[in-house]
Amino acid sequence: MTLFSLEMILFKLALASCTLCTFGYLLSLLIKRVMLAKISTLVLAIAFGFLTLNLLAAFINSAGLTSLGSRNFFIFFAWAVSGAYLGFQFKTKTRLLGAFISPFILILMIAAAAQETGKSLLPENLQSWLTTLHLFFAIIGEAFFVLASCAGAMFIIQNGLLKHKKLGKMSRLLPSLHDLDRINHLCLLWGFPILTIGIIAGTVFAGLAWKTLWPVDPKIIWSFAAWVIYGFLLHQRLAIGWKGSRMAVLSCTVFILFLLSFLAVRFCFTTLHDFI
């Protein structure tokens, strides 16, 4: 068996286990059993293992880190989100949060499957260790923000139930407010500096390649706006003490706005980042 076919098998296994855990999580939400979410978390951990091996195999297969395959870009994103989520499971009991995270991971995996194998993400002229660094940190930073807003969305639901004095099956099923808020907090705390490093790497590359630090480009402007807003949220959280429902609503809104604007830019403009 060649290393390439091993990579393919690992990818398929990862895709299958991601699908399985997504259904498991959604079903646990439907039939209101935490046990099923716990099992799904285990399945997700297995999926994470496959993703890690898949990335390793892809790394050994590839010519080097600079020519990242476009499929691996999505796999890496899925890996980062699931890794961050699983990491938090050691600290907090928020198994049900997976019901919001896993569909996102599954979409990324499907997007990855849709990519041609062996197709390089970056055009030849953009391949550099700086762009790799830029992508690496930007993806991990974004993964944390995805998690922050999923936790925020769940917080809004649980908050609504508790404010309306409804301690029903749903409320018992969902994680506690404190745990969800803590995830939101930690995600902002970790995501922001990591994204900052990613942006700096991109800037340095732009400076070297195009002799300008900030090429005027819609996607760059949006990303910068995202960075500023997340920075603002983090500041409000740490210095002013914005917490709980306000933070949850804000991080959700910001995330949805950026997702929409990203899609708009993606399909309506030509940008330097056309490959994503």
Next chain:
Amino acid sequence: MILLIGLNHKTAPLAVREKLFAGCEEKKNLLSDLLGLPGVQEALYISTCNRVELVAVMDGEGKTIQGLKRFLSQSGGLTDQEVANCFYVYRDQEAIRHLFRVAASLDSLVMGETQILGQVKDAYRQALAQNATGLVLNRLMHRSFRTAKRVRTETTIAANPVSVSFAAVELAKKIFGSLAGKKVLLIGAGEMAELTGVHLIANGAEEITVANRSQAQGTALAGKFHGKAILLDDLDAAICDTDIVISSTGATSYVVTEESIRQSMRKRKNSLLFLIDIAVPRDIEPTADSIENVYLYNIDNLQDIVDENMKVRKKEALKAEAIVEEEVIHYNNWIKELEAVPTIVSLRAMAEGIVRQEMGKSLGFLQKLSEEDRGKVDNLVKSVVNKILHAPVTVLKEESSEVSSKGIVDAVRQLFRLDD
């Protein structure tokens, strides 16, 4: 025959239960006295504050029920009138069902409470230590534990709290996750507030502060929790530094206003605040609930949760009864099968006797054979006998467990002349 005699909170007033409970506790060798009664083969007794039950395996009925009743009434010093009114007697299947229902907490004052199973287990352990149980009771008790476990796992009868203070603890957990290290402020030294405080501490809450109008009473309550007492005037400062507030004063106007909470939320950097107002009239201004990250529950809110949970329990109890019924049938079949056992044993003994006798007669012929061939003949004879006996034994077991052992056992004994 399995016999169950006892009384519980439904049949006997507290005064009677108390007397009997104390009487049973005092008697050191109650079990051996019980076994000394005529006809009693196995026995055990369960005694808790809500019930005293006596389970016995008898080898006939007759006067034994009266004997057991007298035994119980003497232990507790009860009058004849009380005995006549309070005791219930269950036999066989009914006794099995009653015991299973008790172990599964379907017969409890608070249905679905978990303590009773431990008490039943203790009772069994005690009987086991004194060698008071045998084949029938051992299996009966294990089956009752199994039933209780099935009810616990297959229904949600014990899942949700049915008391106001436990509901408050569950809510606190849904807000804070773990209660470890959480600070609790009690306003007023009411009994309900105290109880809720006890439950919160049992679940990990650490610091307790008591604010009360009467300093002495406040200090006394704070002492119980190893906490500190403060004056009502310092309330606002205390709220800034607390996670859970339980208010139960007798004040006629609001003790905590929306404005004061708003101000303390600013100081506490908006961290989550759980307010429990169990006072009537209310202590905390209801509009405080509209403040972000503040969760205000009054006594009605908590009672609604409890009522809802109670409804769920009642619904789940139906499922539990079905499980009990299933287990009763299971056990009853085994008991009935047991009645056929002596007949099966004597049937086999008879067959073995015939084999031994006939083999003895053919000893001369057998000795001519080699060692190996003799073994083969031996096996042949045994397997023929076993094959012939297989059908009657199976039918005997099936018929006994499914219908009754009476007719079939008599028939087999007659057919094979087992009683000659």
